[in-house]
Amino acid sequence: MIEDKNPQRTSLSELGEFGLIEHLTKDFRITQKSTVKGVGDDAAVLDFKNKKVVVSNDLLVEGVHFDLAYMPLKHLGYKAVMVNLSDIYAMNATATQITVSIAVSNRFPLEAMEELYAGIALACKLYNVDMVGGDTTSSNKGLLISVTAIGEAKEEDLVYRNGAQPNDLLVVTGDIGGAYMGLQVLEREKEVFKVNPNNQPDLSMYTYIVERQLKPEARKDIPELLRELGVKPTSMIDISDGLSSEAIHLCKESGVGCNLYEDKIPLDPQVISTCEEFELNSTMVALSGGEDYELLLTISQDDYPKVKANPHLSIIGHITPESEGMHLITRANTKIPLKARGWNALKEEE
Amino acid sequence: MIEDKNPQRTSLSELGEFGLIEHLTKDFRITQKSTVKGVGDDAAVLDFKNKKVVVSNDLLVEGVHFDLAYMPLKHLGYKAVMVNLSDIYAMNATATQITVSIAVSNRFPLEAMEELYAGIALACKLYNVDMVGGDTTSSNKGLLISVTAIGEAKEEDLVYRNGAQPNDLLVVTGDIGGAYMGLQVLEREKEVFKVNPNNQPDLSMYTYIVERQLKPEARKDIPELLRELGVKPTSMIDISDGLSSEAIHLCKESGVGCNLYEDKIPLDPQVISTCEEFELNSTMVALSGGEDYELLLTISQDDYPKVKANPHLSIIGHITPESEGMHLITRANTKIPLKARGWNALKEEE
Numbered sequence: 190m191i192e193d194k195n196p197q198r199t200s201l202s203e204l205g206e207f208g209l210i211e212h213l214t215k216d217f218r219i220t221q222k223s224t225v226k227g228v229g230d231d232a233a234v235l236d237f238k239n240k241k242v243v244v245s246n247d248l249l250v251e252g253v254h255f256d257l258a259y260m261p262l263k264h265l266g267y268k269a270v271m272v273n274l275s276d277i278y279a280m281n282a283t284a285t286q287i288t289v290s291i292a293v294s295n296r297f298p299l300e301a302m303e304e305l306y307a308g309i310a311l312a313c314k315l316y317n318v319d320m321v322g323g324d325t326t327s328s329n330k331g332l333l334i335s336v337t338a339i340g341e342a343k344e345e346d347l348v349y350r351n352g353a354q355p356n357d358l359l360v361v362t363g364d365i366g367g368a369y370m371g372l373q374v375l376e377r378e379k380e381v382f383k384v385n386p387n388n389q390p391d392l393s394m395y396t397y398i399v400e401r402q403l404k405p406e407a408r409k410d411i412p413e414l415l416r417e418l419g420v421k422p423t424s425m426i427d428i429s430d431g432l433s434s435e436a437i438h439l440c441k442e443s444g445v446g447c448n449l450y451e452d453k454i455p456l457d458p459q460v461i462s463t464c465e466e467f468e469l470n471s472t473m474v475a476l477s478g479g480e481d482y483e484l485l486l487t488i489s490q491d492d493y494p495k496v497k498a499n500p501h502l503s504i505i506g507h508i509t510p511e512s513e514g515m516h517l518i519t520r521a522n523t524k525i526p527l528k529a530r531g532w533n534a535l536k537e538e539e
Numbered sequence: 540m541i542e543d544k545n546p547q548r549t550s551l552s553e554l555g556e557f558g559l560i561e562h563l564t565k566d567f568r569i570t571q572k573s574t575v576k577g578v579g580d581d582a583a584v585l586d587f588k589n590k591k592v593v594v595s596n597d598l599l600v601e602g603v604h605f606d607l608a609y610m611p612l613k614h615l616g617y618k619a620v621m622v623n624l625s626d627i628y629a630m631n632a633t634a635t636q637i638t639v640s641i642a643v644s645n646r647f648p649l650e651a652m653e654e655l656y657a658g659i660a661l662a663c664k665l666y667n668v669d670m671v672g673g674d675t676t677s678s679n680k681g682l683l684i685s686v687t688a689i690g691e692a693k694e695e696d697l698v699y700r701n702g703a704q705p706n707d708l709l710v711v712t713g714d715i716g717g718a719y720m721g722l723q724v725l726e727r728e729k730e731v732f733k734v735n736p737n738n739q740p741d742l743s744m745y746t747y748i749v750e751r752q753l754k755p756e757a758r759k760d761i762p763e764l765l766r767e768l769g770v771k772p773t774s775m776i777d778i779s780d781g782l783s784s785e786a787i788h789l790c791k792e793s794g795v796g797c798n799l800y801e802d803k804i805p806l807d808p809q810v811i812s813t814c815e816e817f818e819l820n821s822t823m824v825a826l827s828g829g830e831d832y833e834l835l836l837t838i839s840q841d842d843y844p845k846v847k848a849n850p851h852l853s854i855i856g857h858i859t860p861e862s863e864g865m866h867l868i869t870r871a872n873t874k875i876p877l878k879a880r881g882w883n884a885l886k887e888e889e
Contacts, residue, residue, distance in 0.1 A: 196753070225591060225694075226699065229792070230630065230699050230700050230792075231595060231625075231626040231627075231629035231630055231634070231775075231776060232593045232594055232626045232627055232629070232630050232688070232690070232699060233591055233594045233595070234591050234592070234630070234692075235591065235592040235593075235594060236591050236592065236595075236694075237587060237592060238589065239589075241584050241585065241586050242584070242585040242586065242587060242592060243574060243582045243583070243584055243585075244582055244583045244584075244585060244638060244672060244687070245581060245582035245583070245638075245669065245672060246635070246638040246639075246640050246672055246674055246685070246687055247640065247674045248641075248642050248674050248683070248685055249675070250642045250675050250676060250678050250679070250683075252679045253642070253676060253677050253678060253679065254676070275581075276581040277581075277582055278580045279581035279582070280580065280581055280582045280584070282582070282809035286594070286798070288594060288595075288596040288687065289596075290596050290597065290598040290685055291598070292598050292600045292603070292683065321594065322594060322596055323596050324596055324597045324598050325601060326598050326603060326604070327600070327603050328599070328600050328603060328683075329602045329603065329680075329681070330680050331680070333600075333642065333678075333683055335596070335598055335640055335685035337594070337596055337638060337687040338582070339594065342584075344586075346585060349576065350579075350580050351570075351580075363847075365697070370695075384820070425581075426550065426581060427581055438642050441676060442579070442580075443611040467762075480751070486765050489599055501583070507823070528689065
């Protein structure tokens with residue numbers, strides 16, 4: 190399986206906490222104008238001048254949010270950053286800095302931490318954010334990663350969850366359900382691997398969905414695209430828990446309802462074929478799968494000409510008055526209430 | 540012992556993640572002008588105008604940083620905030636916001652989380668900071684708390700670790716060693732409790748040091764005091780790991796040496812008497828004990844008249860050229876090299 194086969198093992202205790210931080214962070218470079226002082230003091234110092242500062246924080250726990258049996262550490266580091274940057278982009282803001290804290294048990298050698306930080310460094314480079322601080326500590330069991338992401342925006346550009354209005358269009362970026370189906374494939378391979386460790390999995394049929402799970406990309410391009418198109422969403426949220434749950438979130442915060450059309454949900458062909466293989470309903474997967482880190486937004490109907498036919502944006506429904514409730518309009522044109530089933534509900538159902 | 544005896548138990552799974560966050564954060568109030576939007580969106584929005592932004596992040600792990608056998612959850616919440624605010628004050632900055640993420644196993648009922656957040660809320664109130672976000676997730680084992688603290692300062696007020704100059708005075712705030720001796724007392728009582736759970740410990744002789752361990756206070760007052768006195772330190776660091784380790788840090792970052800005088804180290808009488816009881820060397824405890832969250836700073840000799848006889852500030856030594864090294868000058872006037880032994884080294888020695 191995809192795992193760290195690095196034969197070198199340097200004990201973390203040889204380095205100590207300060208040595209470890211120094212070692213892991215020495216190759217990170219500062220590129221943001223707003224970073225005045227990064228790693229190495231009691232705190233980082235940032236300067237946003239007249240811009241608003243946007244802050245988000247997430248915690249990833251081994252055995253809950255990731256399984257190292259199929260998640261290479263470098264990918265994990267990358268994903269931990271993505272999860273947080275996604276929150277910043279969902280504010281229509283630009284991500285500028287992160288802090289990373291890890292708690293790690295002795296079973297991890299230094300080389301494992303280097304892999305993890307290589308993923309973090311790659312994410313910082315590709316997304317143009319500075320790593321400016323954090324903490325490294327021990328845990329008695331497993332690995333934990335806490336990332337705080339910081340971003341900036343002009344006040345007039347910020348988009349909250351609570352601005353959706355009746356008749357606004359409901360828009361989703363990219364396609365969804367891939368990350369969940371990628372996980373299904375990886376979990377199946379893990380079981381095969383347990384039975385026969387020499388079995389080499391052929392994942393070539395599942396490249397896209399496995400990558401959606403292991404190496405999700407936060408939608409840095411969407412705030413930029415929206416600016417180019419001259420569209421300011423009326424509300425926006427990132428899809429970490431599943432389309433259904435996030436749509437409900439947006440509607441509740443905005444005090445509105447919505448109609449979401451099953452046939453408009455953007456699905457990759459690989460998601461559809463893998464759903465057939467696993468005998469899962471692809472709409473259920475899209476609604477409840479989660480972890481795609483796409484964005485869900487609402488825009489005024491007046492902006493329709495600017496977004497129509499854009500390959501990154503799919504109009505999947507519209508906002509209604511709160512009294513009309515939140516519904517899925519199925520292909521058979523029946524109206525069923527949207528439920529926030531989330532990831533776990535879906536698993537229980539299988 | 541000091542523990543949560545609340546008989547009510549509400550399962551966390553009844554609430555779900557969003558319900559839990561909403562429940563725990565509903566009583567937090569926004570008081571900072573720089574907080575534009577707190578908990579409840581993808582990210583918090585802050586506005587620091589022309590001030591510099593200061594960010595720090597720490598992770599506290601059960602079994603590593605705290606033991607719930609003697610650490611009440613409310614105190615733990617309070618302490619988790621203090622540990623981070625201390626980093627902000629060490630930059631000579633004002634703390635303004637925090638984000639708090641927790642990972643918690645099912646063994647904790649809702650009431651336990653309420654206790655934890657009550658401590659966080661009390662810290663926010665007393666230190667005038669806003670709680671503006673975070674994450675609540677499950678862990679398979681134990682409790683983890685990640686706090687990010689954010690603060691602000693005028694550029695000209697910021698103090699880094701690297702500004703100490705030869706002949707500067709080395710100054711410590713408050714008194715040190717108390718937190719470590721408080722822990723010794725608590726660990727002894729825990730052993731007694733294991734043998735006889737009905738035994739009621741009499742901690743009245745140890746009130747100060749037990750409080751130093753369980754409810755440390757970050758030195759919010761020191762940046763304020765320094766401004767009143769018209770003193771800007773040349774360097775500053777917070778004492779989380781022990782005086783010796785932090786002095787070495789400051790000196791290394793500044794490229795200087797130091798002489799630290801044993802007889803000048805400020806010790807509370809309760810630390811001295813408890814050290815005698817436990818047959819520990821009080822100087823060793825002060826140098827290596829840690830967790831006092833006092834500040835260690837250097838000031839120009841010209842500022843001596845402004846700080847002398849101030850009850851919050853003790854001059855414990857002076858900075859030397861780097862070539863002279865870092866030394867402790869003992870009561871017997873012998874010069875021994877300073878070592879960063881830290882907490883663990885001290886424990887191994889017992």
